[in-house]
Amino acid sequence: MTIAGGCRCGAVRYTLAIDALPPTYACHCHQCQRWSGSAFSQQAIVPEAAIAVTGPVAVYEKVTEDRTSTQRVCGTCHARIYNVNTRRPGLAVVRAGTLDRSEELECVAHIFTASKQRWLALPEGVPQWPQAPPAEALAALLGAKRPR
Amino acid sequence: MTVVTGGCQCGRVRYSVELADDDAYLCHCRMCQRATGGVSIAFKFVPRAAVTWLTREPDRYASSPIATRGFCRECGTPLTYEGEGSDHLDLTVGSFDDTARFRPVENVGVESWHAGWLDVTGLPTQRTDQNVTITARWMATLGKLPD
Structure with a gap:
């Protein structure tokens, strides 16, 4: 089964060689609000090897002291598609809203909720952390199989 | 008064x-x-009035006729002990984000304490990063040791 997605203008398309729509998490930090221009970013983590992309992909690298984040965007409409990070070799972070079946996505965790926009009410009982979550806790939530 | 956070x-x-x-x-x-x-x-x-449940109330189990214990049914973390009719409750120290701030000042229920487990400072020690098998599993699945 392949999961497909693409950018706003349609020039960039991708498929993910995974079994089902991936679980997603939302990050409410200020950096993600700026990247997305929205209240939060929504991501899915997949093996980098599972992504096959076609179209005019442009690259933006953000280098800081301890890591390099390489963002891949549509060169035409500039929609962000996915990124890789030297701190997580082999994994890619997909901008989950670009998935074709985005309405079927589940959001299993919210992080950096301390900077959440105040109007946004998070669903009851969904795991959330005010800042960074313990890495193993988020990994456990993202590894959950669907449906339960 | 200080406001602190915790959870499961x-x-x-x-x-x-x-x-x-x-x-x-x-x-x-x-x-x-x-x-x-x-x-x-x-x-x-x-x-009880000092506690705000930010996401949802804990799941609860009537563990005895005199008390209810709060926990998370997804991950099992014990969170509270709530005496029937009491205006106070206990939060589990390990569920606080900053567990290290607390210090024990008393032991209760000592009729059944396991005396040999009370002072373990003399036993051999091992850090997680010194356990080759566990470290290898964490590195393979998480890319790092747990936080």
Whole structure:
């Protein structure tokens, strides 16, 4: 089964060689609000090897002291598609809203909720952390199989 | 008064609480031993009114005729001990985000304490990063040791 997605203008398309729509998490930090221009970013983590992309992909690298984040965007409409990070070799972070079946996505965790926009009410009982979550806790939530 | 936060292992049940001090205690009764699968439980006693459940209330189990224990049904973390009719409750020390702020000032339920487990400072020690098998599993699945 392949999961497909693409950018706003349609020039960039991708498929993910995974079994089902991936679980997603939302990050409410200020950096993600700026990247997305929205209240939060929504991501899915997949093996980098599972992504096959076609179209005019442009690259933006953000280098800081301890890591390099390489963002891949549509060169035409500039929609962000996915990124890789030297701190997580082999994994890619997909901008989950670009998935074709985005309405079927589940959001299993919210992080950096301390900077959440105040109007946004998070669903009851969904795991959330005010800042960074313990890495193993988020990994456990993202590894959950669907449906339960 | 200081406001601190805590919650369960998976993040589904999160709380904030106003603390007047950092005094905590251990209960060694058999029910607390079973509730944690441990040799004792570490509790912080607070007024119920001081606690705000940020995401949802904990799931609850009427563990005895005199009390209810709060926990998360997804990840199993023990969170509270709530005496029937009491205006106070206990929060488990390990569920606080900053567990290290607390210090024990008393032992209760000592009729069933396991004396040999009370002072373990003389035993051989091992850090997680010194355990080759466990470290290899963490590195393979998470890329790092747990936080």
